[in-house]
Amino acid sequence: MTLLLLLPALALVLGVFLWPLLRYGWLSLQASSVLTGLVPMPNGGANWQRLLADARFWQDAAQTLRFAGLSLALELLLGLGLALLLHRPLPRRGLVRALVLLPWALPTTVMALGWRWILNDPFGPLNGLLQSLGLPAYGFLSQPASTWLFTVLADVWKTTPFVALLLLAGLQAIPSELEEALRLEGAGPWQRLRRLTLPLLAPYLLLTALFRLAQALGVFDLIQVLTGGGPASSTESLALYAYLNAMRFLDFGYAATLMLGMFALVLGLSALVLLTQALRRRLAEVTP
Amino acid sequence: MPIALPLLAALIWSLLPLLWQLLTSLRTPEALVLQGPAAWLQGWTLANYRQVLQGDPPFWRYLFNSCLVGAASTGLTLLLAIPAAYGLQRQRPALRGGISLLLLAAAMFPYVLLFLALLELARALGWGNQLLALALPYAGLSLPLAVLLLRAAFADLPAELEDAARLEGLNLWQRLHRVLLPLLAPAVASTAILVFLFSWNEYPIALTWISRNDMLTLPVAMARIAGSSVYAVPYGAFAAATVLGGLPLLALVLVFQRQIVSGLTQGAVKG
Numbered sequence: 001m002t003l004l005l006l007l008p009a010l011a012l013v014l015g016v017f018l019w020p021l022l023r024y025g026w027l028s029l030q031a032s033s034v035l036t037g038l039v040p041m042p043n044g045g046a047n048w049q050r051l052l053a054d055a056r057f058w059q060d061a062a063q064t065l066r067f068a069g070l071s072l073a074l075e076l077l078l079g080l081g082l083a084l085l086l087h088r089p090l091p092r093r094g095l096v097r098a099l100v101l102l103p104w105a106l107p108t109t110v111m112a113l114g115w116r117w118i119l120n121d122p123f124g125p126l127n128g129l130l131q132s133l134g135l136p137a138y139g140f141l142s143q144p145a146s147t148w149l150f151t152v153l154a155d156v157w158k159t160t161p162f163v164a165l166l167l168l169a170g171l172q173a174i175p176s177e178l179e180e181a182l183r184l185e186g187a188g189p190w191q192r193l194r195r196l197t198l199p200l201l202a203p204y205l206l207l208t209a210l211f212r213l214a215q216a217l218g219v220f221d222l223i224q225v226l227t228g229g230g231p232a233s234s235t236e237s238l239a240l241y242a243y244l245n246a247m248r249f250l251d252f253g254y255a256a257t258l259m260l261g262m263f264a265l266v267l268g269l270s271a272l273v274l275l276t277q278a279l280r281r282r283l284a285e286v287t288p
Numbered sequence: 289m290p291i292a293l294p295l296l297a298a299l300i301w302s303l304l305p306l307l308w309q310l311l312t313s314l315r316t317p318e319a320l321v322l323q324g325p326a327a328w329l330q331g332w333t334l335a336n337y338r339q340v341l342q343g344d345p346p347f348w349r350y351l352f353n354s355c356l357v358g359a360a361s362t363g364l365t366l367l368l369a370i371p372a373a374y375g376l377q378r379q380r381p382a383l384r385g386g387i388s389l390l391l392l393a394a395a396m397f398p399y400v401l402l403f404l405a406l407l408e409l410a411r412a413l414g415w416g417n418q419l420l421a422l423a424l425p426y427a428g429l430s431l432p433l434a435v436l437l438l439r440a441a442f443a444d445l446p447a448e449l450e451d452a453a454r455l456e457g458l459n460l461w462q463r464l465h466r467v468l469l470p471l472l473a474p475a476v477a478s479t480a481i482l483v484f485l486f487s488w489n490e491y492p493i494a495l496t497w498i499s500r501n502d503m504l505t506l507p508v509a510m511a512r513i514a515g516s517s518v519y520a521v522p523y524g525a526f527a528a529a530t531v532l533g534g535l536p537l538l539a540l541v542l543v544f545q546r547q548i549v550s551g552l553t554q555g556a557v558k559g
Binding site: 003005008010012013016017019020021023081082085088094095097098101103106107109111112113114115125161162165169172210218220221224239246247255259263266 | 291294295298299301302303305306308309312320321368369371372374375376378379387391394396397398399400401402403404405406407408409424425427428429431432435485488489491492496506507508510511513523526527530533534537538540541542545546548549552553554
């Protein structure tokens, strides 16, 4: 009887999450593009063969991984620092938290445009700073080798507060008596962090890392607005490539194949993270 | 270690890019490209705000659209999530655990992947350019987190409470409405604000479902400014739009800071 209460919500969730994946599975086996008038026609595994041989797909996969890896590392590191800071007794704690949280609450597209102005060559404030130091202006968004670093910067700026708040929840769950006991034993701040805080925070770090990994692998809004995937496709993410295939090249069959390729990547990497965590825990149990 | 210094650094890091938008929004286009300290003495203007507010459609239209979609999505999500959370909490532990795990996986899912199939649905059903239709996918995307948060809140209520209400002869609707929900108000508020923020900020679905200029939500309207030209983005006007679009969120975050934080942290603890 109480199961009935769940049904409407579950139906909508399945419709939104499961239906697209099933649909992509079918669509990825069809030719459905401008050439077929967007009418699906079975084409064997041609989309999948194309995917495996598509240099742009593999390049974008590598670029997406690079982006996700660096963003995740920086966000966890800075987020942990920020969480430790916010965990201490602060004056006007509520206000401080609200202000720190603001970058996360603003729409990504809005702040991506903001960063586009900050990084503008040569009139943006960052170049203004460089020039007032007597340095030449730098094309932050026009260097195929380095522009991806500034997409990471914008992502880290926006998402670190969110990571910090999730970790703050973990810090607040640690009993303060434990910390006090270690302090009385003469353990310094660094030792307390390593022996007490980090081990007890591990499940929160894992959950946050998994969540952020999945979101960063799907990065779309930020890239589309900040760089449009450029210069020379050097910042293009898998999601943007799939979007272009669907909306610009009007190739729904291949776009669906790309979506599934991306899904496999997210699933595979999440499983990898979970496995290594399980393995490490097992190792820690057998080696005291 | 003194705490003031790192705290100040964190605040500057968070706020400086935003303050820069505020400054940019108050400058004339000519002043934006001037160099040197002397440039700061001239070129202040409110013209950017006038331009944005008198645009076609005027800027408040996007704010209104986003508010409408946000309110509808939040309402629909709560309507479905509250009974679902109650129902989930009443299941056997094995089933409850299984469903919770699936919901958690869905909550983490990079939903941008879904836009193409959802767009096909919207086209088939004639939902393109219908603002309120956006509430359906938004509710579907928000439900996993909403149900998990509210389920955790139901679990925190003492079981005797509902038993007592049942002995009083209250039916399920009365128990939920009169006894349980008032106690859940904080969790409902946290959930509501997170859902509202999500739908306010959502981009890929709004981008593909809505094409009419006066129907755009705020994030899409902003991005359209960027797409208009790669080289000559009207930064002054855009910065003014950022400020106007950011102010409601600033107010929201300042007022509901506690609910946002507790929503996120509950999600981390119980999820």
